[in-house]
Amino acid sequence: MLCSLGTLVPIDAATTPLVVRVNDWAAMPLSGDTATDSGLRGYLARVNFMRPEPGGGGRIWVCDLNGNLHILSAAGSFATRSSQLLDQAKTRTAYLDFNGQSGTTLDAEKAWVPDSAGTDTSAVAPNGLFQLFTKQTGFANGLVTFEFDPAYASNGKFYTVHIEAVPTSSSQESDTLRRPVTSKFPGLNTTGYSSTPRIAPPTGSTTRQAVLIEWTDSNRSNLSFEGTAREILRIGYNSNIHPLGDITFDPTAVPGSPEYGVMYLASGDGKAGETYSQRHNPQYLSGLVGKILRIIPDTTLHSSTSTLSTNGRYRIPNNNPFRSIAGARAEIWTLGHRNPHRFAWHVDEAGGNPVLLVNEIGLDGWEELNLVKRGKNYGYSEREGPQQLTIPSSGTSYALSSLPANDKLLIRITNISNAPGEVTPEYPVLAYSHASGLGDAISNGFFYRGNAIPALQGKYVFGDITTGRVWAAEWEDLLAADDGNPSTFAEFQPVSFVWDDPNDSPNGGLETYDRLFNVVLGGYDFRGGAGDGLPGGSSSMNSGTGRADIRLALDAAGELYVSSKSDGMIRSLGTVYTTQPLDRLIAMGTDTSFSVTLSAGSTPSYQWQRLPEGSETWINVSNGSVFSGATTATLALDSPPYDYNGSLFRSVATCSGAQAISSPARLDLRAIPDAWLSTYFDAGERANASISGDLADPDRDGLTNLLEYAFAFNPEADSSAVMPKLQRVGNNVRLVFPVPRSNVSYTVQKSTNLSSWSTGGITLSTSAGKTTATVPVSSGPKTYLRVLILPL
Numbered sequence: 001m002l003c004s005l006g007t008l009v010p011i012d013a014a015t016t017p018l019v020v021r022v023n024d025w026a027a028m029p030l031s032g033d034t035a036t037d038s039g040l041r042g043y044l045a046r047v048n049f050m051r052p053e054p055g056g057g058g059r060i061w062v063c064d065l066n067g068n069l070h071i072l073s074a075a076g077s078f079a080t081r082s083s084q085l086l087d088q089a090k091t092r093t094a095y096l097d098f099n100g101q102s103g104t105t106l107d108a109e110k111a112w113v114p115d116s117a118g119t120d121t122s123a124v125a126p127n128g129l130f131q132l133f134t135k136q137t138g139f140a141n142g143l144v145t146f147e148f149d150p151a152y153a154s155n156g157k158f159y160t161v162h163i164e165a166v167p168t169s170s171s172q173e174s175d176t177l178r179r180p181v182t183s184k185f186p187g188l189n190t191t192g193y194s195s196t197p198r199i200a201p202p203t204g205s206t207t208r209q210a211v212l213i214e215w216t217d218s219n220r221s222n223l224s225f226e227g228t229a230r231e232i233l234r235i236g237y238n239s240n241i242h243p244l245g246d247i248t249f250d251p252t253a254v255p256g257s258p259e260y261g262v263m264y265l266a267s268g269d270g271k272a273g274e275t276y277s278q279r280h281n282p283q284y285l286s287g288l289v290g291k292i293l294r295i296i297p298d299t300t301l302h303s304s305t306s307t308l309s310t311n312g313r314y315r316i317p318n319n320n321p322f323r324s325i326a327g328a329r330a331e332i333w334t335l336g337h338r339n340p341h342r343f344a345w346h347v348d349e350a351g352g353n354p355v356l357l358v359n360e361i362g363l364d365g366w367e368e369l370n371l372v373k374r375g376k377n378y379g380y381s382e383r384e385g386p387q388q389l390t391i392p393s394s395g396t397s398y399a400l401s402s403l404p405a406n407d408k409l410l411i412r413i414t415n416i417s418n419a420p421g422e423v424t425p426e427y428p429v430l431a432y433s434h435a436s437g438l439g440d441a442i443s444n445g446f447f448y449r450g451n452a453i454p455a456l457q458g459k460y461v462f463g464d465i466t467t468g469r470v471w472a473a474e475w476e477d478l479l480a481a482d483d484g485n486p487s488t489f490a491e492f493q494p495v496s497f498v499w500d501d502p503n504d505s506p507n508g509g510l511e512t513y514d515r516l517f518n519v520v521l522g523g524y525d526f527r528g529g530a531g532d533g534l535p536g537g538s539s540s541m542n543s544g545t546g547r548a549d550i551r552l553a554l555d556a557a558g559e560l561y562v563s564s565k566s567d568g569m570i571r572s573l574g575t576v577y578t579t580q581p582l583d584r585l586i587a588m589g590t591d592t593s594f595s596v597t598l599s600a601g602s603t604p605s606y607q608w609q610r611l612p613e614g615s616e617t618w619i620n621v622s623n624g625s626v627f628s629g630a631t632t633a634t635l636a637l638d639s640p641p642y643d644y645n646g647s648l649f650r651s652v653a654t655c656s657g658a659q660a661i662s663s664p665a666r667l668d669l670r671a672i673p674d675a676w677l678s679t680y681f682d683a684g685e686r687a688n689a690s691i692s693g694d695l696a697d698p699d700r701d702g703l704t705n706l707l708e709y710a711f712a713f714n715p716e717a718d719s720s721a722v723m724p725k726l727q728r729v730g731n732n733v734r735l736v737f738p739v740p741r742s743n744v745s746y747t748v749q750k751s752t753n754l755s756s757w758s759t760g761g762i763t764l765s766t767s768a769g770k771t772t773a774t775v776p777v778s779s780g781p782k783t784y785l786r787v788l789i790l791p792l
Contacts, residue, residue: 017496018455018472019512020573021658022519024502025561026081027527028568029089030114030121031066033107037531040065040136041108043549044527045568049145050553050561055153055220060555062563062570065142066135067099067111067128069160071223074555075578086118088223092184096215096225097128098143098162099135100181108136119528129180129188132164134208138240139536140268140341141208147247149214149298150261156217156227159263159297161244164209166198166236178211180229187219187226196311198234201270202287203415204278206236208270210244214297232297232313235267235288238278242268245341252347252354261301262317264333264372265293266340266358273338273381274363274398279391282336282380283412285328285419290380292340292358292372294320294333321375327413336378336409336425338363340370342444342551344460346475357478359442359462360428363389364398365435367442368428369462371482377409379425386427386486403486429481430473430490439464443550447475450558451650451661452574461495461552461560466536468516468548468564470495498658516562520548523567534566557663575604575653575660581635585668585689588642588791595634596651596662604655608635611664613646613695621649637667642791645669646695668693671744671791672709680716710740710789724787735773735785739766745790748773752781757788 028045036042046065053059053071062070062085072084088094090113101109102125110123126133135142141163149157167173178195182188200206212233219226237243246266253259269290272281282290296302296315306315307323307330322328339361346355356372366385370378381391383403390399408422434440445462459472477490497513503526513519517534524534534546549565557580560573581594598604608630609618621630629635635649648664668689677686685691691698694706701718703711713719724737740746748764749757763774777783 017494017514018453019496019498019658020453020456020470021575021655022497022499022516022562023572023575024078024523024569025572026072026078026085026570027118028062028064028070028563028570029068029086029118030527030568031064031068031089031112032121032568033112033123034120034528035530037529037533037535037546039108039535040139040141041112042530042535043565043568044524044529046135046142046565047563047568047570048140048143048551048565050551050563050570051146051148052554052556053152054148056556058556061095061146063143063146063160065140065144065565067097067126067133067143068094069096069098069143069146071095082118086114090114090116090118092127093223095223096160097126097184098130098160099126099128099133100130101126101133102131102181106136109134127184129182129185130162130164130211131177131181132167134163134165134240138163138208138243140243140245141240144210144244145246147249150249150253151255156220158215158217159232159247160213160215161210161247162213163240163243164211166206166209178231185225187224189228191228193229194231196231196234196313198236199288200236201238201272201278201289202281202284204238204272204275204281206238208237208240208243210235210237210267212244212247212265212297230313233265233295233311237268237270237272237289238275238281239271241271242339242341243270244268245339246343248343248345248356250354250356251345258302258305261296261298263295263297264343264356265295266343267291267293267337268339268341269337269380274391274396276391276393279381280412280415282338283377283382283409284414285322285325285332285335285412286414288329288331290335290337291329291332292334292337293331295331325411325413325419327417328419333374334372334376334378334426336376336380336383338380338384343372344445344447346447346460357445357460359444361441361465362434365389365400366428366431366433367439367464369430369442369445369460369478370426370428371478373426376426377423379409379427382409383425383427385431385433386489407486425486427486428489429478430492439467439469441465441547444552446552446554446560448472448558448560450554450560450574451663452559452572452577454659454661456495456560456574459493462492463516463550463552463562465549465551466547468518468520468550469514470497470516470552470562515548516550516564517548519571520550520564520567520569523564523569527567527569529567536566575655575658577651577653577660577662580663581649581651581665583666583668583689585670585687585693587674588669588671589639591636591638592640592667593629593634593636594649594651594665596653597633598653598655598660604653604660606631606633607652607654609650609652610644611648611650612643618650640667640669642669642671668695670694672705676709677705680714706744706789706791710744710746711738712741726785731776731778733775733777733783733785735775735787736770737787739769739771740789743792745792747788749786749788750775751784751786754784757786 033041050062111126112121144161146160214230217227250259269282272278316330323330340358342359360368387400411419443463443465448456463470471492473492481490536547553561579597584592608621650664651662653660701720708715727734751757
């Protein structure tokens with residue numbers, strides 16, 4: 001559904017809010033000053049990004065803007081996960097620590113280290129990597145983000161963005177001050193490390209710089225960094241807000257494809273757009289601020305279709321849109337952005353092209369979600385939401401008004417030169433106004449593909465930083481809103497939350513909230529927050545003060561989490577399966593089982609379901625004498641019948657009125673004797689159902705292993721030449737095939753539609769090791785024959 005500008009609250013008000021369970025998942029170690037609620041020090045832990053480590057090891061990486069990059073095991077409980085993080089922080093042994101301002105006298109720049117109980121902090125001299133690192137002012141200063149290389153599981157590469165101060169003296173702008181200090185990280189080899197020239201904003205002075213670094217860990221099995229680092233890019237900004245905000249790669253790109261290893265970077269405007277003398281910086285093609293950039297960090301990739309950058313540290317694709325404009329930065333993919341701080345990808349499950357989206361925090365009136373399109377201008381600082389924006393020559397009386405009749409923008413290269421022509425701005429597909437009361441700072445979002453919250457499946461789920469509100473939108477509505485009309489937005493549905501505060505006394509039980517602000521406030525109070533409200537400044541959006549400061553995250557299974565800086569917590573959304581059912585390969589006549597475990601605040605109920613192979617309908621598995629466990633966390637299968645072969649099994653759990661669905665697990669029943677399999681397959685292959693299972697076809701000749709066994713064929717050689725043959729003899733059709741082994745049963749069936757099969761009218765005869773099935777045929781519909789093999 002869509003809405004227009006006339007509706008300032010683009011929500012389908014008739015839609016009942018989706019209800020989602022919230023569970024405390026991990027407590028970040030305190031990294032702020034618990035004695036104050038003023039400024040950034042008042043945040044208990046500034047958790048900014050959380051991503052699952054590629055490779056299936058079950059580890060989660062989390063970065064804190066205050067400097068630490070943590071790694072923890074996702075398995076276990078709230079207590080065990082929180083303990084891992086606390087141990088790293090209190091012993092100052094996080095995987096990486098970026099705060100290296102060892103000589104600072106400012107409490108706001110010092111490292112705030114938790115005590116042994118994790119309930120208080122004290123300021124100590126930083127001893128981390130970067131001497132120019134800064135975190136004291138600006139919501140996005142510090143260790144902003146990290147992202148894994150597409151080949152991380154094999155090459156150990158990942159990327160980080162952190163913020164550094166710009167020294168007031170040019171003599172302090174030395175490569176020595178920019179190099180990482182290795183005393184705390186002896187495994188870091190900085191031989192050959194050097195910084196890159198800073199790329200200044202088009203106009204105005206530079207007060208902050210964002211640094212993009214590539215790291216290569218040679219030992220990914222432990223919790224300490226061992227390897228090398230390489231600075232790729234250094235961008236200057238006019239102020240301490242809106243720096244480089246996110247990094248992403250096309251998740252569908254495979255080695256050898258044009259998009260593989262191509263990096264997108266979200267570069268904010270550094271506050272330039274709201275400063276009159278610098279307001280056109282997001283529009284100037286001569287600078288990298290207020291842009292989305294597209295580069296190739298691995299200089300060995302795509303050498304024939306890209307050009308080496310000026311600093312020699314990355315390549316620039318030749319199909320970037322502004323390469324041909326003199327004076328324009330070739331790295332630019334799109335322009336006209338204020339604070340494009342979070343990316344998301346929509347991946348078409350039918351195989352269509354992936355689509356990149358970006359969440360953009362507005363200045364004075366609108367929060368935006370934009371489709372990222374090659375070469376487009378998103379209007380800032382001359383547009384915001386669906387309106388024209390005017391920046392005053394002094395003060396902050398920013399003016400929003402109707403769009404001009406000639407809705408065009410100049411193609412600005414520098415403050416003194418333009419390219420020929422004009423362009424029409426690109427407008428958001430989803431937006432909400434500050435006047436709506438919903439919020440004033442859009443958080444990030446994801447297309448949900450998990451199982452814990454069936455009602456959100458396939459929807460784009462996003463939130464508001466300040467209020468902690470969360471909504472869901474349909475992909476089809478987002479696409480439909482991209483209609484060329486600036487006033488058309490996709491509607492979105494509110495999400496409400498059920499939470500049982502684990503720390504209240506007496507226990508108040510489950511309560512429902514229309515936003516996460518209240519949940520975060522409960523965590524902030526329990527963890528020793530100093531204020532009555534939340535830190536982060538006042539906001540009319542709340543029935544209190546401060547910001548919930550939420551971000552969403554996904555785990556490897558696609559399940560949703562929400563982190564909050566104010567109380568330094570990570571919470572899971574939905575009834576989350578912490579253990580998924582595993583595939584089973586068993587011999588016929590033996591028993592097996594599937595099990596799950598849940599992270600839930602109250603006891604759930606379960607319903608196990610089966611999806612027969614070739615079916616699209618899940619069937620409830622009932623309790624009974626053979627199959628038990630429909631209402632337990634374990635489904636016991638006692639000697640399952642052969643028609644269960646290839647079936648999928650899953651658990652549907654219900655907890656506090658919310659449903660969760662586990663990942664499906666496959667059951668493979670093996671009727672083929674192990675002695676025959678051993679002739680062709682080694683032990684590892686025999687343990688792999690996709691190679692040696694009854695229904696597998698490792699030689700891809702159209703005959704499954706059960707058929708190969710039944711007819712004494714070779715499962716590793718093409719047997720198609722000896723497959724059953726059809727012969728036409730007069731008014732009969734004959735199907736001739738070898739006599740199957742005696743320990744399998746067989747029958748020949750016929751069909752006219754490939755859906756219903758019967759044996760009527762078929763006669764069988766055997767001679768000289770061959771079986772002949774004879775079927776009379778007429779001039780009627782086509783007739784199909786098949787041989788059905790089943791184990792005895």
